[in-house]
Amino acid sequence: xxxxxxxxxxxxxxxxxxxxxxxxxxxxxxxxxxxxxxxxxxxxxxxxxxxxxxxxxxxxxxxxxxxxxxxxxxxxxxxxxxxxxxxxxxxxxxxxxxxxxxxxxxxxxxxxxxxxxxxxxxxxxxxxxxxxxxxxxxxxxxxxxxxxxxxxxxxxxxxxxxxxxxxxxxxxxxxxxxxxxxxxxxxxxxxxxxxxxxxxxxxxxxxxxxxxxxxxxxxxxxxxxxxxxxxxxxxxxxxxxxxxxxxxxxxxxxxxxxxxxxxxxxxxxxxxxxxxxxxxxxxxxxxxxxxxxxxxxxx
Numbered sequence: 001x002x003x004x005x006x007x008x009x010x011x012x013x014x015x016x017x018x019x020x021x022x023x024x025x026x027x028x029x030x031x032x033x034x035x036x037x038x039x040x041x042x043x044x045x046x047x048x049x050x051x052x053x054x055x056x057x058x059x060x061x062x063x064x065x066x067x068x069x070x071x072x073x074x075x076x077x078x079x080x081x082x083x084x085x086x087x088x089x090x091x092x093x094x095x096x097x098x099x100x101x102x103x104x105x106x107x108x109x110x111x112x113x114x115x116x117x118x119x120x121x122x123x124x125x126x127x128x129x130x131x132x133x134x135x136x137x138x139x140x141x142x143x144x145x146x147x148x149x150x151x152x153x154x155x156x157x158x159x160x161x162x163x164x165x166x167x168x169x170x171x172x173x174x175x176x177x178x179x180x181x182x183x184x185x186x187x188x189x190x191x192x193x194x195x196x197x198x199x200x201x202x203x204x205x206x207x208x209x210x211x212x213x214x215x216x217x218x219x220x221x222x223x224x225x226x227x228x229x230x231x232x233x234x235x236x237x238x239x240x241x242x243x244x245x246x247x248x249x250x251x252x253x254x255x256x257x258x259x260x261x262x263x264x265x266x267x268x269x270x271x272x273x274x275x276x277x278x279x280x281x282x283x284x285x286x287x288x289x290x291x292x293x294x295x296x297x298x299x
Contacts, residue, residue, distance in 0.1 A: 001092045001098070001200070001201075001222070001239075001240055001250060001251060043185070043186040043187075043188060055175050055229040055230055056229050056230065056231075056232055058177035058179060058186060058188075058227045058229055058232065059119035059120075059179075059186075060117045060118070060119060060120070060121045060179055060181060060184060060186070061117065061118050061119040061160055061161070062116075062117075062160055062161060062162055062163045062225075063117050063179050063180070063181035063224070063225065064087055064114035064115055064116055064117065064127065064181045065114065065115040065117065065123070065181040065182045065184075066089060066093060066112070066114060066181075066182065066223065067095075067112075068093060068182075068220070068222075069089050069090060069093035069182060069220065069221075069222045069223040070089065070179075070180040070181045070182040070183070070220065070221055070222060070223045070224040070238070071087050071088055071089035071093070071114060071181060071223045071224070071225075072087065072088055072089075072162075072163050072179070072181070072224070072225040072234065073085055073086070073087055073116065073127070073147075073154065073160070073162045073163065074086050074087070074088045074144075074162055074163050074164070074165050074225070074234060075151060075162040075163070075164055075165070075285075076164070076165055076167070076277070076278035076281055076285070077164065077165075077167055077278060078278070078283075079151070079162075079281075079285055080151075080284075081150070081151045081152045081155070082150055082151075082152060083150060083151060083284055083285040084130070084146050084147055084148070084149070084150055084284075084285055085127075085146075085147040085149055085150060085151050085153075085154055085162060085285075086133065086144055086145065086146055086147065086162075086281075086285060087114055087127070087129065087144070087145040087147060088142065088143075088144055088165075088223070088225065088234070088237055088274070089142075089143045089145070089222070089223030089237070090141045090142060090143060090222045090223040090237060090238075090239050090272075091135050091136050091137035091140070091141045091142055091143050092137055092141060092222065092239070093143055093222055093223045094132065094135050094143050095110065095112055096108075098137060099135055099136050099137045099138070100137075100202075101137070101138060101202045101203055101204075102138055103136065103137075103138065104134075104135070104136045104138065104296075104297050104298060104299040105132055105134070105135040105136065105299075106132075106133065106134055106135075106287060106289070106299060107131055107132070107133065107287070108131060108132040108135070109131055109132075110129040110130070110131050110132045110145060111128060111129060111130075112128070112129045112145065113126050113127065113128050113129075114126070114127045114128075114129070114145075114147075115127075115181070116154070116158060116160060117181050117184065118158070118159070118160060121184035124158045124159075124160065125154075125157065125158045125160075127147050127148075127149055127154070128147065128148050128149075129145040129146065129147055129148070130146050130147065130148045131145070131146050132144070132145055132146075133145065133146045133287050134280075134287055134296070136296070136297050137203050137205075138203070138204075138297045139204070139205060139206045139296075139297050140205055140206070140272045140273070140276075140296070140297075141203070141205055141237070141239045141240075141272045142237055142272060142274070142277070143223075144277070144287075146285065163225055163227065163232070163233070163234050164232075164233050164234065165233065165234045165274050165275075165277060165278055166228065166231065166233040166234060166235050166274070166275055167275055167278040167279070168275055169273070169275050170191055170209065170228065170235040170236065170273065170275070171191070172191055172192070172193055172194070173190055173191060174190060174191045174228055174229075174230070174235070175188070175189075175190050175228075175229040175230065176188070176189060176190060176191060176211075176215070176226050176227060176228060176229060176235065176236075177226070177227045177229055178211075178215050178217055178221060178224045178225075178226050178227075178238045178271070179224055179225055179227055180217070180220065180221040180224040180238075181224070182220040182221065182224075183218075183220055183221060185221070187214070187215040187216070187217055187221070188214060188215070188229075189211050189212045189213070189214035189215035190211070190212045190214075191209055191210070191211070191212075192210045192211055192212045192268075193210045194207055194208065194209060194210065195207070195208040195209075195210055195255040195256075195270065196255070196256065196257050196258050197255070197256040197257075198240075198253050198254070198255060198256075198270055199248045199253060199254050199255075199256055200240055200248065200249070200250060200251070200252070200253035200254075201248075201249060201250040204256075205239075205272055207273055208270045208271065208272055208273070209226065209235075209236045209270060209271040209272070209273060210255075210265065210268060210269075210270055211268065211269050211270065211271070213267065213268060215269055216267070216269065217238055217241065217269045221238055222238065222239055222240075223237060223238065223239075224237070224238040225237060225238075226238055226271045234274055235273065235274065235275065236271035236272055236273050236274055237271055237272050237274055238269070238270075238271045239270060239271055239272050240253050240269065240270050241253070241267070241268060241269030241270060242254075242264055242265055242266050242267065242268055242269075243266075243267075244266070245264065245266035246264075247262065247264050248262070252264070253270060276294075276295050276296060277296065279291060279292070279293035279294045279295070280294035280295075280296050
């Protein structure tokens with residue numbers, strides 16, 4: 001989660017895609033502050049499942065570039081067009097620093113800005129947060145910002161629709177795309193499996209998604225939406241990977257099964273599921289951690 005951007009750029013030059021984990025890049029970063037010139041969108045493929053003709057072509061529309069990470073404008077199945085829009089990224093991308101193990105942040109003031117991208121990867125607008133609605137690195141690795149704009153405003157002004165978060169558990173073998181607004185880059189692969197527990201340094205995450213090897217995400221892709229190619233819905237948020245083959249250290253997460261057995265997958269990357277989030281947001285996109293079915297960690 002702490003790999004410098006310089007190292008990520010080096011990995012791109014040497015390998016073309018890199019095997020570094022999907023970590024936050026340090027701000028400042030030119031890639032996240034580019035203007036409105038049309039960007040070159042690249043796609044990294046290699047998993048034949050991701051190229052199946054029945055699947056949708058995923059684009060960068062609705063993704064955002066943060067100062068050090070990626071993210072996306074999201075909505076839930078019950079969100080209304082008049083609701084304040086939300087941006088999803090990682091807990092470790094929070095501008096005030098990594099939340100400590102056990103820490104949950106809600107309704108924290110924020111004026112963070114996000115570069116909104118269209119399908120071609122062109123930055124079409126700058127969106128602004130009004131607050132951090134929710135952020136944690138406990139059990140999962142998410143930050144959800146509430147914006148000062150509504151979905152209707154964004155759609156009418158820029159022609160961009162929010163990505164819908166799927167409210168059911170993803171399945172093994174699903175063809176997915178990791179869409180990085182920071183790099184304007186698409187990674188195509190499949191869900192290889194699920195880690196009962198994923199431990200990295202002091203943090204532990206539950207039921208994490210393990211990618212097949214084609215999604216060799218790098219620094220700056222943290223917070224990217226993981227999109228089901230069959231439905232176009234967000235099923236997870238990209239967050240880390242085992243870089244050096246170490247066990248349970250920062251940038252080298254390990255998997256721990258229900259019996260306590262530890263395994264590592266060097267060079268393999270992971271995401272945190274998002275299906276449990278919609279139940280925690282009620283009418284008006286308001287966070288309600290006491291709502292029926294909400295299982296997100298509480299402060």
